[in-house]
Amino acid sequence: MPRLSLLLAAALLVALLPLPAVACGAQTDCAVEGGVYRLVMPEAEAPVPALFFLHGWGASPEGTLRGRADLRVTLSARGYALILPEGIPRAGRTQRDWAVRDDGRHPRDDLAFFDAVLQDAASRGVDRERVLLGGFSRGGSMVWYVACERPDLFAAYAPVAGAFWYPIPTGCTAPGEEGLALFHTHGWDDRVVPLEGRLIGGGRLTQGDAFESLAILRRTLGCTARLPDEAWTDGPRWRRDWTSCSAGRISLSLHPGGHIVPAGWTSRMLDWFETAPEAAPSR
Numbered sequence: 001m002p003r004l005s006l007l008l009a010a011a012l013l014v015a016l017l018p019l020p021a022v023a024c025g026a027q028t029d030c031a032v033e034g035g036v037y038r039l040v041m042p043e044a045e046a047p048v049p050a051l052f053f054l055h056g057w058g059a060s061p062e063g064t065l066r067g068r069a070d071l072r073v074t075l076s077a078r079g080y081a082l083i084l085p086e087g088i089p090r091a092g093r094t095q096r097d098w099a100v101r102d103d104g105r106h107p108r109d110d111l112a113f114f115d116a117v118l119q120d121a122a123s124r125g126v127d128r129e130r131v132l133l134g135g136f137s138r139g140g141s142m143v144w145y146v147a148c149e150r151p152d153l154f155a156a157y158a159p160v161a162g163a164f165w166y167p168i169p170t171g172c173t174a175p176g177e178e179g180l181a182l183f184h185t186h187g188w189d190d191r192v193v194p195l196e197g198r199l200i201g202g203g204r205l206t207q208g209d210a211f212e213s214l215a216i217l218r219r220t221l222g223c224t225a226r227l228p229d230e231a232w233t234d235g236p237r238w239r240r241d242w243t244s245c246s247a248g249r250i251s252l253s254l255h256p257g258g259h260i261v262p263a264g265w266t267s268r269m270l271d272w273f274e275t276a277p278e279a280a281p282s283r
Helices: 004-017 061-065 071-079 110-123 139-150 208-219 265-273
Strands: 030-032 036-041 046-054 079-084 126-136 156-160 180-187 230-234 237-242 249-253
Touching: 030 110, 036 061, 036 071, 036 110, 036 126, 046 071, 046 110, 046 139, 061 071, 061 079, 061 139, 071 079, 071 265, 079 110, 079 126, 110 126, 126 139, 126 265, 139 156, 139 208, 156 265, 180 208, 208 249
Parallel strands: 046 079, 046 126, 126 156, 156 180, 180 249
Antiparallel strands: 030 036, 036 079, 230 237, 237 249
């Protein structure tokens, strides 16, 4: 083969090879279609499981890394990556937000963005099949909508201090064969996003009732009993678990504090994620 043909063939082969991922991490944005995210990888052999965590309204991945050192330390110690996507403002706003279904228009398809982040993170050593979606406040509400609309997008769901907003969904998409697992955490004294919800913006918007959100999910997952299968206490916290549902399991964890991610949440959430429901303590 002539030398020119060999060079052309080699160039074509190089062009067809997948491009290496551009370096990014905790201090540098990883860019995907629709936005950016931060990635903190543990010192563990890839592929590793991960927590995909949505910040609250107006917050950021950088702020989460600064203010939630326990989140990063606990995840790394247990061999988990931390994925921190960045919300974007709605029209006329500066605060980063998520596409929560509250009758307001959001400039981005967040579900497509999450999909792009998951694919990119998988190319960097994250196990795509073992990613848990968590979030706080407005981010916690977005977790509920992802679980409702795309139940098979993540391995499990762990919202904190957030629920559906009005108009409340009339129903959710049924999960696939693997079912859906959701661990909801809320403060008993939360006055920002109360368990019962509240009117905000002069009554223009209404936060949903967490118990109503749980009822919708119970119907979706075929939880025939309203009463939980287990109701127990863990120190100052209360737990209620629905584990006999035909299409998944639900846990409600209440703590005595306010609008916070309570201390120890990361460890308790990972224990729940990794443990079969039969292992829950009895009353």
